[in-house]
Every structure is written in C-alpha cells, then in structure tokens.
Amino acid sequence: MSKGERTRAAILDQALAMTSTDGLTGLTIGTLADRLGMSKSGLFAHFGSKELLQAAVLERAADLFADTVVRPALAQPRGLPRVLALFENWIAWTMDPVLPGGCPIQAASIEFDDRPGPIQDLIVKQQEDMRRVVIGATRRAVEEGHLRTDLDVEQFAFEGISLCYGFTQSYRLLKNPKAEVWARTAVHGLVDRGRVRG
Amino acid sequence: MSKGERTRAAILDQALAMTSTDGLTGLTIGTLADRLGMSKSGLFAHFGSKELLQAAVLERAADLFADTVVRPALAQPRGLPRVLALFENWIAWTMDPVLPGGCPIQAASIEFDDRPGPIQDLIVKQQEDMRRVVIGATRRAVEEGHLRTDLDVEQFAFEGISLCYGFTQSYRLLKNPKAEVWARTAVHGLVDRGRVRG
DNA sequence: AAATAATACGAACGGTCGTACTATTGTCAA
C-alpha cells in the first residue's frame, strides 16, 4: 500500500465522518484538509473534483455498510435468521458511533433526490442494491419454508426498509429512548406476520 | 394586508419550493431574490438573518402540512376513518406537486439532526407535534372501540410514521411506480392489525 | 398636501467555496 493510497484512505475516513454530520454538500474540501492537517490543494489532487470526492465517500460508505450490515447477516443461516440479522444489523448501524451523524447514504438520498447527475445515479444504484439484498434474503426464507409462499416479498422489503429509515428519525433527531425497542418490535412483527401458520 | 406582508408571503412561497428541492441550507438569499425579481438586500430586510428566514420557511411548511394533511383528516369522523385519512393525506402530501422536491420538514430533519440550535429545536417541536396528532387520533380510535384496547399507540404511531417516511424514498428517489401501492397497503395493514377481532 | 414610516435598491464588505496553475518535497526503483 503506497503512501498515496494510505492518505487517500485517511481522507475518506475523515470525509465519511464529516459527511455523516454535514451531508455530502456540507462536506467541504477546506475544512476537511484542516482536520487532516494538510493543504487544500494537496487533498484536492487525490480526487480531481469535489464530485469525485463525493462519489468516493459514497462508495466508502457502501463498503462500510456491506461490512457492518450485509456480510455479517449473510454469515447467518439462510432463511429467517438471515432476514432478521439484516434488520437488526441495520438498526445497530444507525446507532453506530463510527458514523457520528447517522447513515450518510440515507442523508444523501434526501439531499440528492432532486439533483439529477452522477451522484444521484450512484445513490439510486446503492439503494436498489440494498433493496435487492433484502428481497433476495426474504425470497430465500420463503424457499426454506420459513415464510409464507404467498408473501409479497417486495411489499415486505418496502415495509422493512421503511422501518429502518423511520428509526433514524426517532433515534437521531427526536432522541426518543424507546426508538430502538419500537424499531425492533416492528421488524420482528413484520417477520412474524410473514411466518407460515402453526 | 400591507404591501410588506404581501411580498413576505410571496417570498415564503418561493422559498418553500426552493427548500423543497435544495434543502434549508441550499436555500440561498441571492438566488431566491433573483427568482422573485427583487434585490438581495430588499429580501433580506424582511427577515433580518438567514436563520430567521429558515425558521419562517419551516413554519410556513408546517402550516401547509396542517392545511393539507391534518385539518382534512380531523374533518373525518373520529376513530378509524380519521386515522386512515391522516396516513392517506400524508402519502398524498409527499406526492403533491406544490412541493416539487418533497416534504421540506422531512428533509430538514435529516439535514439538522446533528446541528443543534434554534432550527433543530423548531424541527423537533414540529415532528413531536405531528407524532402527538397521530397518537391522539389512534387513542381516539381505541376509545371509539375501533381499535384494540391493548394496542400500543406509541408503537402504532412509530410504524405509521415510518411507513410515510419510507414512502418518500421509494417514490421520490427511486421513483418506483409501485411505491404508492406499497405505502397504502402497508398503512392499511397496520390499521387492520389493530382492529378489534370479529 | 405634508409628514412619516415602510419598503426596496445598489454597492460593498469579509469570508469561503471549488478549482487551476506552479513549485517544492518526498518516495522508491534502478
């Protein structure tokens, strides 16, 4: 790993934290350089433009999300355990102090839902990837006989993802101490309702 | 209505649309003035600071939300019809072309969930007001005998609000044509599950 | 019609933004 690669990784770590609290637009090259003790131009040279920096941050966020949420869930036995782990890990991810301001991708979703361009395209791709993961795990649970065969897996995924998103509001903005219980109760309810009878 | 009040209202209308797409931070006095064909300083004088402008925009958004979502729902007979109207109106509000970029309050929630200050305080107050409205209507539905007496109304509100929020993602960012059906199916399911047996 | 207040304007301020260029330093293979 060359020196350039090392600094680039350090930049992205700091940029991720900054994006988490200030958003992709609030992420600023000058203050980012200050926090890293390096010059604006030196940092800038690593990416070539702010938009490319934003894209790199998003991809780093997605990697971290995959490592924290998706991969550990896929390590669970297929079927219900995996589906539940997906939601539980997602809830834990929202509370993870590594991201001081919450999931940067979720924030970016709202920030960029009216700004077409490469960044929006990337966010859409990431969100649909995640949707596919949830749908895939759910469909597996149906095949394993854990969930009803007549279950609408797309509807199921919509509700599960919505609950994870809603949790962010209650937990991060409203700081409601019951938020975590609500979210976990809700996803367990969702899963239970999909279970085969008996 | 004096001339000042008239321009102030016109400013807020335009500012609301701009906030809807660009967020409270992306809302900029210069371009806002341009769109209204007036000078930066003339516009500025109406509010005294950008923060006060942002606060005024949020209050205008809340008024509009109350007129579009809450008041029509309260016109429905108490109990289940009112609860359902609340969610249906909320879904319609998210699709309302009056807000070209979706609900400004929801966007501001994520934008400001890590920026303490008067704006964050205002947003928290608005969100908790809305939460209280949902909880109140739900509790009424219990009293009317439409919903189970052992229903956890806070849990119910969390799930309903989460679904409305999740709908924004699917509809505005991912532009999924099934989003509206998913959201309506989900809230109807939520309500049905709370119904008294038989 | 005169007096006063409300409203709007234009210009300018200090700052920060992203970006472009050039110069300097550091790294690492030959």
Place this chain on the structure above:
DNA sequence: TTGACAATAGTACGACCGTTCGTATTATTT
C-alpha cells in the same frame, strides 16, 4: 545514489455566500 515520478504545498482566481449601510422610492397616515 541518483533520476523519475508521485505526493503535497503554495498561491491565486472568480464566483457566491450572508450581511451591512446609505439612499431612493413608495405607502400610509396625519
């Protein structure tokens, strides 16, 4: 150890930011 190139710093730029100020214009009241 040197030469080539990657990495970082330095400086400057035009554009825009929120804000202030003095002044002109327009409404409203007396």
